[in-house]
Amino acid sequence: MPLSEQEQRLLDEMERHLMGNDADVVTADRSGRSLSYRHLVFGALLFIAGLGGIIAGVASQLIFIGVIGFVVMLGGVVLAVTPLRSTVAREPKGRAAKAPRSSFMDKMNDRWDRRKGQ
Secondary structure: OOOOHHHHHHHHHHHHHHHHHHHHHHOOOOOOOOOOHHHHHHHHHHHHHHHHHHHHHHHHOOHHHHHHHHHHHHHHHHHHHOOOOOOOOOOOOOOOOOOOOOOHHHHHHHHHHHHHHO
């Protein structure tokens, strides 16, 4: 069933509005921080080790082992969810500045713009 003229105009207006807002979202500053796969793995391992410490503390009825296990678990969670420092700060000072790499969304937006222009 084809759309009526009014529905088509409304759809076109919504698309223009969405494209304008989408560009704002895609270009939002993320301050160069991202999660590290290495931190996630080490954090998960610490979490599992801490959970084992809690279980060992309960099984042996020694409270301090359970408390140490809890602290290790908490440290693992904090390590896993802590973002890396800015990627700009990690580059050596003597290196020439590289052009910023395009993100997946930037590439998809470029493809969309090219398709709409054809």
